[in-house]
Amino acid sequence: MTVSAQGVAREGVIDLSGGAGPLVSQRWLTERLRDPSVRLVEVDVDPKQYAAGHIPGAIGLDWAKDLQHPTRRDVPEPGVLAKLLGERGINERHTVVLYGDSANWFAAYAFWLLKLYRHADVRLLDGGRSQWLADDKLPFTTELPSFAPETYRIGAIDLSLRATVAEVLPLAVAASARAGARTHAGADAGAHAGAGATSLVDVRSPDEFSGKIIAPPGLNETAQRAGHIPGAVSIPWGSAVNPDGTFKTEAELRKLYIEDKGVRADAPAIAYCRIGERSSHTWFVLRYLLGLRDVKNYDGSWTEYGNLIGAPIDKA
Amino acid sequence: MKVQVESERDLQRRVFDSVLDMLPDVDNPTPLVRVRDAVPSGSVLLAKLEWMNPLGSVKDRAAWAMLRGLEEAGELGPSRPGRGVVEPTSGNTGFSLAALASMRGYPVRAVVPAKVPLEKRLLLRLAGAELDVTNDALCPLPGAEDGAIGLARSHARAQPDKYVMPNQYENPNNTLAHEHTTGPEIWHQTGGGVTHVFAALGTAGTAMGLSRFLKAQNPLIKIIAVQPSAGHDVPGLRNVSELGVSKLYDPALIDRIVEIPYEHAYTRAARLLRREALRAGPSSGLIFEGALAVAADEPIGLGVMIFCDDVLKYTASMAKHLPELGDAGGPA
Numbered sequence: 001m002t003v004s005a006q007g008v009a010r011e012g013v014i015d016l017s018g019g020a021g022p023l024v025s026q027r028w029l030t031e032r033l034r035d036p037s038v039r040l041v042e043v044d045v046d047p048k049q050y051a052a053g054h055i056p057g058a059i060g061l062d063w064a065k066d067l068q069h070p071t072r073r074d075v076p077e078p079g080v081l082a083k084l085l086g087e088r089g090i091n092e093r094h095t096v097v098l099y100g101d102s103a104n105w106f107a108a109y110a111f112w113l114l115k116l117y118r119h120a121d122v123r124l125l126d127g128g129r130s131q132w133l134a135d136d137k138l139p140f141t142t143e144l145p146s147f148a149p150e151t152y153r154i155g156a157i158d159l160s161l162r163a164t165v166a167e168v169l170p171l172a173v174a175a176s177a178r179a180g181a182r183t184h185a186g187a188d189a190g191a192h193a194g195a196g197a198t199s200l201v202d203v204r205s206p207d208e209f210s211g212k213i214i215a216p217p218g219l220n221e222t223a224q225r226a227g228h229i230p231g232a233v234s235i236p237w238g239s240a241v242n243p244d245g246t247f248k249t250e251a252e253l254r255k256l257y258i259e260d261k262g263v264r265a266d267a268p269a270i271a272y273c274r275i276g277e278r279s280s281h282t283w284f285v286l287r288y289l290l291g292l293r294d295v296k297n298y299d300g301s302w303t304e305y306g307n308l309i310g311a312p313i314d315k316a
Numbered sequence: 317m318k319v320q321v322e323s324e325r326d327l328q329r330r331v332f333d334s335v336l337d338m339l340p341d342v343d344n345p346t347p348l349v350r351v352r353d354a355v356p357s358g359s360v361l362l363a364k365l366e367w368m369n370p371l372g373s374v375k376d377r378a379a380w381a382m383l384r385g386l387e388e389a390g391e392l393g394p395s396r397p398g399r400g401v402v403e404p405t406s407g408n409t410g411f412s413l414a415a416l417a418s419m420r421g422y423p424v425r426a427v428v429p430a431k432v433p434l435e436k437r438l439l440l441r442l443a444g445a446e447l448d449v450t451n452d453a454l455c456p457l458p459g460a461e462d463g464a465i466g467l468a469r470s471h472a473r474a475q476p477d478k479y480v481m482p483n484q485y486e487n488p489n490n491t492l493a494h495e496h497t498t499g500p501e502i503w504h505q506t507g508g509g510v511t512h513v514f515a516a517l518g519t520a521g522t523a524m525g526l527s528r529f530l531k532a533q534n535p536l537i538k539i540i541a542v543q544p545s546a547g548h549d550v551p552g553l554r555n556v557s558e559l560g561v562s563k564l565y566d567p568a569l570i571d572r573i574v575e576i577p578y579e580h581a582y583t584r585a586a587r588l589l590r591r592e593a594l595r596a597g598p599s600s601g602l603i604f605e606g607a608l609a610v611a612a613d614e615p616i617g618l619g620v621m622i623f624c625d626d627v628l629k630y631t632a633s634m635a636k637h638l639p640e641l642g643d644a645g646g647p648a
Contacts, residue, residue, distance in 0.1 A: 046451045046463045053474030101466055133469050140473040207547050217431075217549050243560040 089147020099125035118155030175231025176312035211315035223306025345501035373625035379412035381493035404464035407436030414443035494525025511617035520565035542606025548578035582637035
């Protein structure tokens with residue numbers, strides 16, 4: 001419990017026993033609902049969820065309004081984010097516990113964003129909002145919390161958690177060249193990227209990966225071209241969770257990501273999706289539940305990559 | 317095939333005492349009508365026109381059964397003054413619930429995914445429901461509870477004095493409604509001759525209830541679920557991969573699942589109107605398409621297709637999928 005999430009991460013040791021690591025249980029949270037060193041924050045796909053009711057004491061943040069740059073399709077500027085968090089009663093020393101709807105989809109994005117700005121102690125509530133709702137014995141309220149404002153001292157962006165197109169594009173070009181060499185030289189020649197090569201994980205739906213669709217229906221942010229980054233492996237983000245929204249066990253996750261899909265535990269990994277939110281969820285899985293040391297979220301994702309003129313793209 | 321209903325009542329001269337008496341049952345079934353267009357010879361397909369329910373869809377059955385169940389359990393009514401219902405709905409359940417609950421004096425709050433057509437949302441407001449519109453299914457998350465269900469549950473959890481949630485995804489009365497009405501109707505209307513039933517899955521209540529009743533009469537009757545392909549936008553329906561939300565769904569009660577590219581729901585619905593004068597909605601189009609797919613494999617002795625609702629609420633959705641409708645121009 002005294003070990004911060006960052007401390008855990010540095011040592012590469014993930015302690016899930018009793019929820020003392022970055023992933024915490026309902027019980028862990030229930031015991032800390034009145035702990036002044038803890039700030040509970042709800043981030044939903046649909047902000048109406050928070051307004052309809054939430055865990056007592058939870059601060060509601062709106063991913064679109066609060067956790068995005070208003071015009072640049074980027075993370076919020078540090079001063080803006082620090083001001084918001086401070087006004088809502090959060091300082092950089094708080095243990096921030098995140099949860100949300102849709103199996104913590106956007107709560108995981110907020111987790112990545114806070115770690116990107118070097119918040120020391122961030123946790124994610126296993127099962128998120130739906131699991132809490134499912135238990136009629138757990139408290140639930142429409143009452144809004146009122147914490148005294150704090151001063152939030154924000155850190156500089158931690159680039160070790162964020163991949164840019166400058167890093168992704170060479171990987172794609174190399175993978176594309178290897179595939180070309182394989183076509184010319186026959187099976188397996190140059191098929192493997194070699195030891196230490198970065199794994200690219202595409203967490204979008206299979207139809208987005210294959211190029212059948214560019215984006216799920218009805219979304220604004222999209223790309224000109226369909227398909228995926230050459231060399232990427234398809235593991236839809238929802239594969240990491242059970243039907244009730246809780247994460248699968250470490251053994252199940254290890255089998256899926258590492259044994260079945262070939263993500264390398266001893267090499268860097270980059271997760272991407274359409275706009276960088278779904279991939280935050282997988283980033284959390286790879287970094288904290290599987291303990292990979294070097295995992296980045298490519299938050300530019302398909303809306304950036306799929307618009308690059310001349311970039312190699314694979315389909316099917 | 318024509319069956320005389322055994323009833324003491326003179327149905328031809330019936331005057332209903334209230335809309336509640338119009339709700340279908342074995343003495344007052346929704347019509348079955350034969351569809352011939354595109355059906356191969358050797359197969360007979362009948363459409364059960366659920367839009368003939370008093371409020372225009374199959375959901376009248378479940379809505380009424382759930383409301384009655386809540387009244388009988390004391391969850392609604394004089395012992396809970398001021399309490400109303402909140403329900404996640406793709407529109408039809410909400411409309412039936414809103415009208416029937418309002419008629420009984422209960423407030424209604426409907427939680428509707430944004431993909432539900434505007435016409436349906438307006439109808440909910442007209443029927444007296446308060447509305448929450450959610451942004452569902454930005455990206456399909458297999459099995460996880462979707463936004464509308466979570467939001468409705470939130471209202472019921474946070475304000476239990478104001479709301480009870482009938483919850484069509486878990487309420488056994490949803491299934492029982494079909495076990496007690498739709499199933500017996502089909503059995504009697506076909507003189508026990510029905511061989512196949514085609515239904516779509518939304519809550520799975522229709523398919524489960526029909527399967528329970530009809531297989532008890534004749535275990536050889538095949539219950540076939542028709543589902544839209546993944547990533548679909550057919551209102552009211554679910555792909556089996558999305559059915560984790562339903563506690564009613566039991567795969568053992570389904571003989572076969574036929575998956576249809578969802579775009580065909582729209583083209584087929586339009587064709588049903590043009591060739592058969594059947595004002596079938598997109599889900600009915602999908603079901604018919606599924607029945608045709610099965611008929612291509614094996615003759616269907618006597619198939620009954622549940623046509624859930626009509627196309628009148630879906631002109632905007634139809635226009636989205638049928639580019640040729642663009643020549644009707646934009647809004648007046």
